[in-house]
Amino acid sequence: MEYNFGEIEKRWQIYWKEHNIFHTKENKKRKYYILNMFPYPSGTGLHVGHCLGYIASDIYARYKRGEGYNVLNPIGFDSFGLPAEQYAVQTGKHPYDTTHENSCRYKKQMNQIGLSFDWNRKLYTSHPSYYRWTQWMFIQIFNSWYDKNSEKAKPINLLIEEFNKNGNKFINASSTSNYKFNSKTWKKLNSYEKESVLLDYRLAFLCNNTVNWCPSLGTVLANDEIKNGKSERGGFPVYKKKMLQWHIRISAYAERLIKGLNVIDCSQSLKNLQCNWIGKLIGTSILLKIVHLINDDTPNINKNEIELFTSHPEMIFGITFIILSTDHPIVNKISISSIHHKNVLAYLAQEFCINENTENISGVFTGNYVFHPFIKNEKIPIYISNFFNVNNQTKSIIGIPGHDEKSKKFAKKFGIKIKTVLDVNETCINSDFLNGLNRKQAQEKIIEILIKNKIGEIKSIYKIRDAIFSRQRYWGEPIPIYFKNKIPKTIPVEKLPIILPEIDNFHPEDGKSPLVRAKNWAWDEKNMKIVPNTLIDYKYIYPIETSTMPSWAGSSWYFLRYMDVHNDKFFLDKEKENYWKNVDLYIGGSEHSTGHLIYARFWHKFLLDRGWITTEEPFKKILNQGMILSYSAIILKVIGENIFVSYGLMNKKHAYSSFQEIYVDLFLIKENNELDIKRLKKYKPEFYSSIFILERGTFFCKRKLEKMSKSKYNVINPDDFCKKHGIDIFRIHEMFLGPINQSKCWDEEKVNGIKNFMNKFWYLFHKNNTFQVSEENPTFLEFKILHCTIKKIQNKMQSFSWNTSISLLMVLTNQLTTLKCNKRKILEPLVQLIAPFAPHVAEELWYKLGKKKSIIFYNIPVFDPKYIVKKEITYPIMFNGKLKFLEKFDSRISTEEIKKKILSHPKIKFILKEKILQKLILIPRKIINILFK
Template identity: 45%
Template sequence: MIRSPTAARPFLIISYLCIHIQKALLNPMEYDFRVIEEKWRKHWAENGTFQAKENTGKDKYYVLDMFPYPSGAGLHVGHPLGYIASDIYARYKRLQGFEVLHPMGYDSFGLPAEQYAIQTGQHPEKTTQSNIKRYREQLDLIGFSFDWEREVRTSDPTYYKWTQWIFTELFNSWYDESTQKARPISELIHIFEKDGNSGVFACCDECNPFTASDWTAYSESEKDDLLQKYRLAYLADSWVNWCPELGTVLANDEVVNGVSERGGHPVEQKLMRQWSMRIKAYANRLLEGLNTVDWSDSIKEMQRNWIGKSVGCSVHFQIENSEEQIEVFTTRPDTIFGATFLVLAPEHPLVEQLTTQEQKADVDAYVKASSMKSERDRQSNVKNISGVFTGSYVIHPFTQKRVPLWLGDYVLASYGTGAVMAVPCGDQRDWDFAKHFGLEIPNVFDGIDISEAAYAEKSGRIANSDFLNGLEVKDAIRTAIERIEADGIGRGKTNFRLRDAVFSRQRYWGEPFPVYYQDGRPKMIDLQHLPLVLPEVANYLPTSDGRPPLGNAEKWAWDSQKNEVVSNDLIDHEHVFPLELNTMPGWAGSSWYFLRYMDAQNDDVFADRNNIEFWKQVDLYIGGSEHATGHLLYARFWTKFLYDRGYIPFDEPFKKMINQGMILGKSAILYVDSGNNVYSYDVVQKLDDVSNLREVRVLIDLLGDQDDVDQDALRNWLPDFKDANFVCNEQGQLICKREVDKMSKRWFNVVTPDELCQKYGADTLRMYEMFLGPLEQSKPWDTKGINGVANFLRKLWRLFHFNDHNAPQITDENPDKEALKTLHKTIQKLSDDLNRFSFNTGVSNFMICVNELSEQKCHHRQILEPLVILISPYAPHIAEELWQRLGHEAGSVSKAALPKFNPDYLVDDAFSYPISFNGKVRFKLEFPRTMSPKEIEEQVLSNDQTAKWLDGKDPKKMIVVPGKIVNVVV
C-alpha cells in the first residue's frame, strides 16, 4: 500500500518497482502486467489493429463516446468509465464479426482555455495542444481500441472549415411547413418572384404579406431583411442572456438558476443583434423523433419538457376605442367565459400605447422595476405577486363585457404572444393575481368549489358559459375552438416552449463565422475559400469600446475580389469589408462530429457519401446525461437539417444511447479549531461541544487503510499543518471522516487512472471500473476493492500453469462434462449481460467461471482458449498475451471469433427441488427432470421430512412447478 505524500512518492514507486522486478526475476511464471501491457499497446499501435475500414463486406457497427473537452486538470477515474464500457462493447462487436467504427476526438474550443489565455497571455491553441497530449497519454494507458487515424479536433481549421460550411448552408435555407422540410433559400426567392409570400407556409418571423411585384420592387437591402425572417441561421435583435462577467451571451441551457453554467456568474436580459438558429422550426420533429430512438425515458422526457408542446388556440381581443387587438394564446378556450382580465408582459410592445394618462406614472414605474429584475429574481419570487392596471379595457368577444387590461411580470414576453387571458377560476396564478388585486373570480365549472384555490384539472363540466354549458371539458375545448374560428377571432394553434437558439458568442476561442458585412448586411464566404482561420490577436479581452475579442485583430477584413483575409486598413466598403467579430458557441462543433469520424481527413466534403452510406447512424452512443437539453438536442437538429438538404440518409444521429453515472469522490475530513489543533474524527465524535470546530478536507493520498493520515506527510502537505498540534486517538492515529463529494481537485479527492494503471495494470482498472456497479448509476469511488479484481486476473493467469519457458501446461484431450458446463454457462450469461449492458455482472460471471475451473483443476485447451477470447474485451492485454502463449499469431485475439453457446452442455438429468411449506423453503429433494408433477407430489408426501412440517395436518393443496419449486399449503 502506498500511503505517502505525493512528495515522497517517487521513492516509493522506485522501491515498489525494485521489489516487483526482484519478484519477476525469481518467478518467471508470474503475471507481470507491466511488461505485458506495454508490449500489447505497442503491438496494437504499430499494427493498426483497430483501424476501421469501409465496405469490407462485413456488417457495420458504430460505437461512439461523447468526446471530451481537454481540460487542464486531466482525466480522473470517472472520465474513462463510459469509454471502458463502449470499448468492451466495440471489442465484442468485432468478435461477433462486425466492422466496428470506434473513434475518439476532442471538443477543443471552449472557455477555460480562453480564460487561461486572458490570465497568462498563453495562446489557447498552445494550452489546448498540451492538454490534448496529456489526455492522449492517459487514454493510451488504458488500452482502448480507438481508431486514432480518425481523430477529430473541433478547433482544427480542417475540421471547422466544415462547421463553417454547415453554418452557411443553414443561412441559405428556410423551413417549409407544408412539406415539413428545410429547403434552399434560392427556391424561396423563386417563389417570391412568382407569387409573393401569400402561399408560403414557412417557419419564420412575423412578416407582412407581399406580392410578386412588391418583391421585385424591393431594394436589395429590403429583400435581405425579409429573407432574414425566413433563414434557419439568421441575424436578429433578440432578448439574450447576457453575462457581463464573461462578456458574452449564453444559450438558455447554459444558464442554470439565473447564473452561468460555467463560473456561476449573474446573467441578465439584453436586447442584442445576434446570430440565431431557427431550431423552433424543428420542434415538432424533434419531439416525434424521440419515439424512434432507444434512449432512456428520463432523457426523452427531459427533451419533451424542454420542447414543451402545448395545444390550444389564439384569441384576439379588441381594444376598447382602438383599432388594435391583443392576441393571447390559451390551452383552455373552454374557460373563456371565466376570463375577467387580460395580463400583458411588461415588455409587451403595446404597453406604452395602451397606458392611460392617469396610470402612466404607475405603469412606467412598474415596467422599469421589472426590467431591473433579472430573470432569476422573477423566478425566485414566484409567490411575490406584482402587477399594475394600464387603464385600458378590451372587449370580451362573446359577452361584449369590458375586460380590464393589466401588466404582470408573471407573464413572459418570450412565450406565446406575451399576453394571457386570465381565468382566475381555472388557473392558480390568475387566481392569486385576482385575489391580490381584488378582481372578480366567476366560476365556470359545474359543482366545483373555487373559494380556496383555482381548479386546473382538465375534467368536469362547464357552466355559466353560454354555448359551452354542460359540456365535458374536452368537448368544450373543441367546441370553443370551432366557434372562435367560425367567428374569426382566433384559430387553433400549437405553441412550443423551445426558443430559437442564440448562436453568437463574444469570445475568441471558437469558430469564426464565415461572414463579412456589406452595408451592414451579412454575406457568406463560399466553401471554396474556407476555412476562415481564427486570426491572431494581441489581447483576448473585449476591446475598450466593447466589441468582442476579434475586434482586437489587425488583419480581419475580407477582400471580396481576392477572396482572402486582409488588413483592416484596407476596408473600403467597396471590395474590402469588415468580418464578423462574434464566434460560434461551444455546441457548434459537437453538433456534427459523429459524421466527421466517418471520413475524418477528407478535404473535399465533410464526409464522403459512400462512407456515410456505409456507417450511417451511431448504433451506440455513450455519455453523460448532463447534455440532455444541450448537445443532444442541437445534434439532432443539425442531423435533421442535413437530412432535409439531402446530405445524409438518416434524420436521427444516435440510435441507442446509454448514460453512464457519475463517479463520485470520497473526501477525507479532519477537524480544526481556532487554535492550532487538528482533531481525529473518532476523538471529535466523543466531544460534547463541537461548535468551535470546522471541517477541513485533506488530500486523500495521505490516507492509510484505516482512513488514518500520514502525519509527517500532512505537515509537509500544507503550511497550515506545519506546526499544528495533532489531537490523535488512543492508537496515536489521526482518523479522517469520509464523505462523498464530486470528484474534484478542489476537494482533494481525485484518483487518476494513471496511478492505478501503474500500480495494478490497465486490465485490472478496466474490470474494476465495470465491477463497481451498474453503468448508469452514480457511485462513489473506493480504491480498496480493486484488490479483488487484481487477484482474479492472477487467478486467471495461474489457470495456465506456465513453466520456465513460458509454455502453458495444458492438454488437448477432450474436457469433461463439468468444465464444458462451466464454460457454456459463462458464454450464455455473458452474452446476456452484454445485451443488457450489465458489465458489472459480466465481471462477476468471469470470476465465477475462473473459480469453478480452478476448483476443477481444468487444464483443457478446449475450455481455456474460448475463455481467453471471451474475456479479451474486458481485459485485452492479458488476453493477447495468453492467446499468443497458447500458440496463436500475435495480436489475433482481437480478431478471433466469439465462442458459440451450446445449450446441450447445460442440460441436467436431475433437479434439486426446493420443498417449501406455505411459501417457506425447508429442505431440498432431487428428482429426475423427466418426473411428472404427480409423481413428484407423491414422492414429497411420502418423504420423512415432510411429515415433520405437516405436523399431523393434511396438506390443503400442492403446487409443483417442474424444474422450479414445490410448495405445500398446510
Template identity: 65%
Template sequence: MEYNFRKIEKYWQKYWEKNKIFHVKENEKQKYYILNMFPYPSGYGLHVGHCLGYIASDIYARYKITKGFNVLNPIGFDSFGLPAEQYAIQNRKHPNYIISKNEKKYTNQIKNIGISFDWNRKLKTSDKNYYKWTQWMFIQIFHSWYDKNDNKAKPIQSLIKEFIKNGNYFVNANTSYLCKFDSKKWKKFNDNEKENILQNYRLAYLCKSMVNWCPDLGTVLANEEIKNGKSIRGGYKVYKKQMLQWHIRINAYANRLINGLNYICCSSSLKKSQINWIGKTKKITVFLEVLHSKDKKIIEFTLLHPEKVFGITFAILSINHPYVNNISLSADYKKKVKNYIEKTFYINKKNITGVFTGNYVLNPITKKLIPIYVTNFFNMENSMESMIGIPAHEEKSKLFSEKFGINTIKVIRFCNKKNQKVCYNSDFLNGLPINIAREKIIKILINKKIGELKISYRIRDAVFSRQRYWGEPIPIYLKNKIPKTIPIEKLPVILPEIHNFQPKNGKSALFRAKNWAWDEKNMKIVSNSFIDYKSVFPIETNTMPSWAGSSWYFLRYMDVTNENFFLSKKKENYWKNVDLYIGGSEHNTGHLIYARFWHKFLKDRGWVQTEEPFKKILNQGMILSFSAIILKVIGKNIFVSYGLKEKSKVFHMFQEIYIDIFFIENNNHLNISNLKKIRPEFYNSIFILENGTFLCKRKLEKMSKSKYNIVNPDDIYKKYGADVFRLHEMFLGPIVQSKPWDDKKINGVKKFIKKLFNLFHQNGVFQVLETDPTFEEFHILHYTIKNIEKHIQLFSFNVCISYFMIAINKLLILKCKKRKILEPLIQLLAPFIPHISEELWNKLGKQNSILYHPMPIIDVKYIKKNKITYPIMFNGKFKFLEEFDYNIEKEEIKNKILNNLKTKNILKKNIVKKIIFIPKKIINILF
C-alpha cells in the same frame, strides 16, 4: 511465476499501435460504428468516472470485432469553448496551448487503459481543417428555409423564386403584423427590405432577443450551461439581457425531433427528457385587438385553461415584445414604458416589476377591459412574449396582481371531484365537467373567429452567438447591416491570433482583432483600417457555440482525411450512422437535440441519407465518490470541526467548503498540516478541533473536479494494472446505474486475475495439456459461453464477470489445464482484460492478435438441464450466483437462499420484507 502487469501491458499496447490493430477501413464485412460522446480535454485529465464509458464501449467494440464485424471506434476532442478560454485568461496562455497540452494528457491516459480507439481518425473541433466544414454548414443553414408544406429545409433561392412568381405572406420583423405582398412589389423592395422579409424564414437569422447573460464570463450561455440561476462553469450569476444575436430555427424541426425518437433504441427516461425538452402541447390561441390602436394591433395570447376565460383580469407583454415601444398612445405612458425597459436591462428572478402601458384589450367573452402591462416577471420563467393573468386560479398571476392591486375574479366556485361536476361563475357552463366546459369555450372562441387551436412547442430557436474568442468564427460580414456570407471557396475563416481574450461590454475579444474586415472586391480578409462600408465591411465578431462542432463530428470520423467535402457518398453509404452511442445522461437534452437537428438538416439538403444519426443510445451511470466538506464561519477565517456544528455557542452561521479528498485520513479526519502546506490560502486559518482532531463531513455524490472527490485512474493502473482497473470498474454494478467507487473491492478483482494467470501455469511454468476435457469441464466452458453471449449483448458486464469468476474457480478445483477449455475461455475474456489475454494467447502458440480469432460458439450438448443458476440480488443489486436442481420447487429455493451463509452476511440484522422470484431468471431479496 509472477504476473508482471507493467511489462505485459506496455508490450501489448505498443504491439497494437505498431501493427495498427485498431485502424479500420471500409471492406466487405458488415460494419458496426460505436462511439463515445465527444470528450472535452480538461486540464485535470480523466478520472475513473470518465473511464466507465470508454471501457464499456471498448469491451463491446472488441466483442463485435471477434463476431466478424468491421468496427469503427474513433476518438477526438471537443476543443473549442468556454473552459479553455477561461483558463487562458486566468493563466495568460493561449487556448490552443492549453488544449494541446491537455490533449496529450488525455491521449496517454486512454492508451494506458488499453482502449481500442482508431487514433488515425482523431480530430478536434479547433482544427481549421475541421471547422472549415462547420462554417460551410452554417452558410448552408443561413441560405435555407423550412417549407412546412413539404416538411423539410430547402434553399432560400426556392423561396425567393416563389416571392417573385406569386408574392407571399410574411411576419414583419418590426411590427409582427401578418402582411401580404404581390410579386411586383417584391421586385421593388430594396436589399434591406428583402432581407428583412427573408430573416423571418432563414434557418439562421439575426434578431434581438432575451438571452442568458453572464457578466463574469462575459458571454451568453445556453440553458444547459446554467443551473439554479448560475453558470455551471464558475458558479457565476446569470441574468436575462436583450441582445442582437444569431439564432438557429430549431423550432421548425420540433415535430420531427419527437417523431424520430421512435427510430432510436434508448431508455424511456431519455425519450421522456427529449419529449419534455421539446414540449409539444395543443393550445387555444386567442387574437385580441388592442383598444385605442390606430393600426389595429392584434396580440396573440395562449389560453392554457380556456374554461377560466372569465377570470382574466390583466395582460402582460415581455420587455422584448415588438409592441412595447408603440402600444402606449400618450407620451406620458410611452416614456414610462421606455424608462422601465432601460432600467430592466437585467432580469432579477426574485423581483416582480412592471409598468402599465395605458392601454387595454377586451376580454373575448365578458367584454370587460383588461389592462396591458410590460413586465420582466413571466418572461424569466418561460420566455413567452405575451401572457394573460388569471390571478384567482394561478399562483404567479396572483403574485403579480397583488403587486399592482389588480382585482381577481373567481371562476370555479366548487368542483365535485367524484363525478366532476363544476360550479362556475357562468350560467352556460355551470354544472359541466372541466373537459366539457373547455371544449364549449373553445368552440365559441373559434366560431367568433377570435380563437384558433394551435400546436405549440416549448423548445425555442437556439441562440447561436457567443461573446467568446475561442470558438469557430461565424463566416458572415455585415454590409450596411445586412448579413452576407463569405464565399465558400474562401473558407475557412481562420480564427485570428490575439493576446487579450477577455470579452468586454458584451463583445467578443475578436473586436480587438486588427485584421477582421472583408474586402468584397478582392475576396479576402484585410485590416480594419480599410473599412469604408463600400467595398470593405466588418466581419462578425461573435463566435459559434461549442455545440456547433459537436453536432456533426460523428460524420467526419467516417471520412476524416477528405479535403474536398466533409463526407463522401461512398464512405457514408458504408458507415451510414452510429450503431451505438455511449455517454452520460447529462447530454440527453441539449447535445442530442442539436445533433439530431443538424443531421436532419443535412438530410433535407441531400448531404446524408439517414433521418437519425444514432441507432442506439446507451447512457452510462455515474461513478459516485465521497466528497469532503469542512465548515467555515461566515465572514471569518475560522474553520470548525463538523461535530461541533450544533454544539457551538460562539459561532452560528457556517458555510460548507469542499476540499480535496487527498487531505483526508481515517475516513473523515482532516490532515491540517498537509492542507496548509499545499493550499497556501489556508495557511493563516484557525481550525477549532474536537477531541484533538478535526472532522469533516463526507457526502456521496457525483465524482467531479468541482467537488474535489475525483479518483485518478493513473494511480489505479500504476498500482494494479490496466486489466484489474478495467475489470473492477465494470464489476462495480450495472453500466446504466450510478454506483459508488470502492477501492476496497479492487483486491478481489486482483485475486481473480492472479487465479486466471495461475490456471495457465504450474509451479511458475506455463503449462497447457493437450488431453481431451471431461464432460464436466466442457459443461463449465459452454455454460459460460452461453451466459457471456447473453449478458454481453445486454451490456450486463458485471454479470459477465461473475460468470467468469465462477468458471475460473470451478476449473481451478478440477485442476483443468486443458487447451480445449482454456483457449476458448481466454477468447471470451479478451474484450474485458485484453492485455493478459493477448499474453496468454501468445503463450498458447498463437501468432496473431486474439482479436483476429472468432468468439467461441456454444455447443448445446454440453449444457446440462439438471441444474439451473440464479443471479441473487439484494435491493436490485447483484451480489452472487447460486446453482439449484432444475426442477426444484420455488419455496425450497427461497428457504435455501435465506439459510445461505452469503445471504446472512449481506443481511446481517436487516429483516427481509419481500422476495421477488422470477422463474428461471432472477431472485431479488428486498430488505
C-alpha cells in the same frame, strides 16, 4: 506466481501501436459504429468517473469485433469552448497551446487504459480543417428556410422565387411573423427591407432577443449552461439582457424532433427529458386586436393583433391581464401613450438576474388592452414582465390569478382584479353560459364559439426556443458573415475556412467579443480576402462578424466527420456515409440528454433535408452511463472569519453560529475522517494563518458521498490506480462496481476481489511458475460449463450488462480451478471471453498459446447447443416392482451416473432408511426397479 502486469501491459500497448491494430477501413463486413460523447480536454486530465464510459464502450467494441463486425470506434476532442478561453485569461497562454497540451495528456491516459480507439480518425473541432465544414454548414443553414407544407428545409432561393412570382400566396414557412404580401409589394422593397423579410424565414437569423448574459464570463449562455440560476462554469450570476444575436431556428423542427424519438432505442427517462425540453402543448390560439385609450372612454383600435395561447380555454372568464415578454415583436409596434412610454423604456433597459426571488415580481403596464372576447366592454390590460416563463412561440401568457399562484401575486401587486371561475368540484361558476358545466364541457363550448367567431383555433405549440448561436468570446468558430450596409452576407464557400485571428487579450469587455480587437478582420469583397480593419470603406471592404459560434456547433456533426475525417473535398463522401450510415451505439452522460442531443439531431435532420446525408436520426441506440460517486471531505469555516471548527462541534454551544462548508483534497484526510492540519498548511498556503478549533484534540471533517468532480476535490486519478494494481484490474474493477446505467460508489477496497480473480485466472495456465496447457480432450462437464457461460455472456453483452458478464467469468474460473482443468480446448475460448475486459492479459496468454496474430482478429467463441440443450428421459421409479414416483434424467449422462443420482436421491434414501438394498435394475430409457428386503 502473480502475473507481472506492468511488463505485460507495456509490451502489448507497444505492439498495438506499432501494428496499427485498431485502424478501421470500409470493407465487406457488417459494420458497427460505436461512439463516446465528445470529450473536452481539460487541464486536469481524466479521472475514474470519466473512464467509466470509455471502458464500457471499449469492451463492447472489442466484443463486436469478435462477433465479426467491422467496428468504427473513433475519438477526437471538442476543443473549442469557454473553459479553454478562461484558462488562457488566467494563465496568459494561448488557448491553442493549452488545448494541444491537454489533448496530448488525454490521449496518453486513454492509451494507458487500453482503449481500442482508431487514432487515425482523430479530430479537433478547433482545427481549421474541421471548422471549415462547420462554417460551410452554417452558411447552408443561413441560406435555407423551413417549408411547413413539405416539412423540410429548402434553399432560400426557392422562397425568393415564390415571392417574385406568386402574387397573394402566403408562404407557409417557419416565419415567426405574419408577413403576407403580393409580388408587387416584394418588388418594391429595397435590399435592406427584403433581407429583413428573409430573416423571418432563414434558419439562421439575426434578431434582438432576451438572452442569458453572464458578466463575469463576458458571454451569452444557453439554458443548458446554467444550473440553479448561475453559470455552470464558475457559478457566476446570470442576467436577462436584450442583445442582437444570431439564432438557429430549431423550433421549426420541433415536431420531427419528437417523432424521431420513436425510432431511437434509449431509456424512457431520456425520451421524457427530450419531450419536456421540446414541450409540445395542444391548446387554443386566440387572436385579439390591441386597443389603447385616447382618453378615459374612447378606445383606439390598433392595427396590431396579439396571439394568445391557452391549454385551458374553459378558464377564459378568469383572464384579467396579459403578460408580454420584453422581446415580444409587438412591443416595438404597439402605440404607447406618453404617460407610460418612459416607464416601458426604463423597464426594457433593465437587466434581470434570473436567480432573483420569484416573490419580487416586477412588470410595467403598457397602457394597452384587448377586449375580452366574451364579456362586452371588459378591457384586459397588457403588461410587460420578465418574471414569467412565457411561451416561446407566442412570447406571451394570460394571467388567471384566481387559479394560479404566481398570477395572483402579480395581480395583487398591480391592483388587478381576481376572478374565480371554478368551484371545488371543478364546475364552472360566475359566467352566464358556462355555469354548471364541467371543465371538459366548458372547454368544448368555448372552442366551438372561438372557431365560429374566427378568433380562435386549435393549435399545437412548442416550448423549445430557437438556439442562440452567438458567443461574445474568442475561442470558437468564426461566423462566416460580413455586413454590407447592415445586411449580413456570407463569405464565399470557396474561401473557407476563415481562420480565427491572433489577438493578445482574450477577455470580452462590455458585452463585446474579443474579436473586436482583431486588427485584420474585414472582408474585401472585390478581392475576396481578409484585410486590415483600417481599410473598411463600406464600398468594397466591410466588417466581419465578431461573435463566434457556440461549442455545440462543432459537436453537432462530429460523428459524421469520423466516417471520412481526411476528406478535404467535402465533409463526407457519399459512399462512406452509405456504409457507416449512423451511430449504432452512443454512450455518454445523462447531462447531455437535452441540449447536445437536440442540437445534434436537429443538425442531422437539416443535412438530410438538403440531401447531403441519408438518415433521419444520427443515433440508433443511446446508452447513458451512471455517475461514479466518491466521498468528498468538507470542513466548517466560520462565515466572515479565518476560523475553522471541527465538524462534531457544529451544533455544540460555542461563540460561532453561522458556517460555510469548504471542500478539501482527499489526500489531506487521515483515518477516521481526521484532517491533517500540518499537511493542509504545507500544501495550501492560504490556510497557514487559519485558526482550527479542535474536538477532543482532533479536527474532524464531514464526509459526503456525491458525484466525482474536480470542484469537490474528490476525484480519483486512474494513473495512480493503474500503476498500483494494473490496467486490466482497473478496467474490470470499474465495470464490476455495478450496472453501467446506474450511479455507484468508488470503492478501492473491493479491488482485492478482482485481483484474486485475475490471479486465479492466471494460474489456470501456469503451474510451478511455468506455462502448462494440456492437449487432452475435455470431459462433457468441462465443455458444458464452458458453453453455458458462453451463452450467458452473449445474452449479458446484448443487454450491456458488463458487471454480470464479469461475474460469469469469475464463476467459470472457480469451476475450472476446482476441476483442475488446464485443457487447451477449454482455456482458448476462455481467453477470448475475457479479452474485451482484460485485453493485455488476454494478448499475453493468446501469444503463449501459440497464436501468431492479435486476439482481436479472432472471432469470439459461440456456444454449442449439444452441451446446453437438455433432452430428458422420464423413468418410472419402482420398489420391488411397485411404482412409487417418476424422475427425469438428462439423456446424455451414462447409466452409471444415473445409478449414482438414484442412490443419493432424498426420496429413495428415506424409503431405504431401515431396509437392505439387494439390487438396482436399470433398463435404459425404460424403468428403474429397486429391490430390497
